[in-house]
Amino acid sequence: MTDYVASDDRALLKRHGLDDFEALWALQLDAVDEPNTGRGGWSSVFRLELEGKGYYLKRQSDYLTRTLHRPFGEPTFAREFRNIVRYQKLHIPALQAVFYGERKQAGQHRAVLMTRALDDWSDLDSQLAQWAQVGAAARDGMLIACGQLARTLHAAGQVHGCFYPKHIFLRQRREGWDAQLIDLEKTRPLLFGMRDRLRDLEPLLRRAPVWGEHDVRTLLAAYLAQPAGSTLVDTWLQRLMQRRHHKEAR
Incomplete structure (x- = not known):
């Protein structure tokens, strides 16, 4: 699938060289908590600030969920991202996605989901x-x-x-x-x-x-x-x- 980048955040991410999957995957950050392990892989959450704006960057590898429609599995972030988009279309107030992408690299199924932090909430x-x-x-x-x-x-x-x-x-x-x-x-x-x-x-x-x-x-x-x-x-x-x-x- 094509990577998703929110139009409101695209220019900011580009200024920091963070508007593509590889850059966000390689970015060195401290995790906000212990990574989730299981499902044959791992999933972790990081926080970053860019020009005074807060974001949460979530990365996972081989952390898959399997359904009847996707029996071979997909990253759990894929379903969450689809639901974020669905909520937006249905006008249900919810967190907003900034970036989503997934890759099959080095024998792993990787995914990145970046959302805006709710710092005023x-x-x-x-x-x-x-x-x-x-x-x-x-x-x-x-x-x-x-x-x-x-x-x-x-x-x-x-x-x-x-x-x-x-x-x-x-x-x-x-x-x-x-x-x-x-x-x-x-x-x-x-x-x-x-x-x-x-x-x-x-x-x-x-x-x-x-x-x-x-x-x-x-x-x-x-x-x-x-x-x-x-x-x-x-x-x-x-x-x-x-x-x-x-x-x-x-």
């Missing part, structure tokens, strides 16, 4: 760690943003598959809060209506035990575009709590 996980100290208006603003994000996602016919606090990023603005998603690798089409939607939302609630009923109702009201005390919100709250209790009891 904070993940919901961090907000939950200080939830009791956050003002009521800010809490409601974040919950509404998360509910609207999930509504946009599902209305576009997509299931994220890992709708967790660490994958939801938030940013305050004058009128409220914005939210967007990262880690799109497990995204798939929404095929089974309410069941799929509940399966996507429930892990978020399970990983946010600091949320009380008011919080969950606020999120569901935004998700369903209904008043927090409506019968529809009651129904969804009951179904989500049942699923959560079932998961926690396993």
Whole structure:
């Protein structure tokens, strides 16, 4: 496939000699964490800054996933990149790709995925760690943003598959809060209506035990575009709590 380079970043990458696969593969950087190993290969994440802009550069070798459509395997980044492009076309707020390319070199299947860093955003996980100290208006603003994000996602016919606090990023603005998603690798089409939607939302609630009923109702009201005390919100709250209790009891 032809390498992808975002038009907004092409000139900047070119000024630094980083507008092709080989240059990005050879770039010497410190990894932000320990590489993932398995699947017969490795995958690692690096951070770099260019002219005051932050980026994450991900590289992997023989770190493949196999599906019915690709029985011989493809880099896991390939699926993530396709989903980034899909989200953009569907107007689902999510991280943005700067570069994607893959090569078969030296007997290895290599891939590079570069995305813009979300330096002006904070993940919901961090907000939950200080939830009791956050003002009521800010809490409601974040919950509404998360509910609207999930509504946009599902209305576009997509299931994220890992709708967790660490994958939801938030940013305050004058009128409220914005939210967007990262880690799109497990995204798939929404095929089974309410069941799929509940399966996507429930892990978020399970990983946010600091949320009380008011919080969950606020999120569901935004998700369903209904008043927090409506019968529809009651129904969804009951179904989500049942699923959560079932998961926690396993």
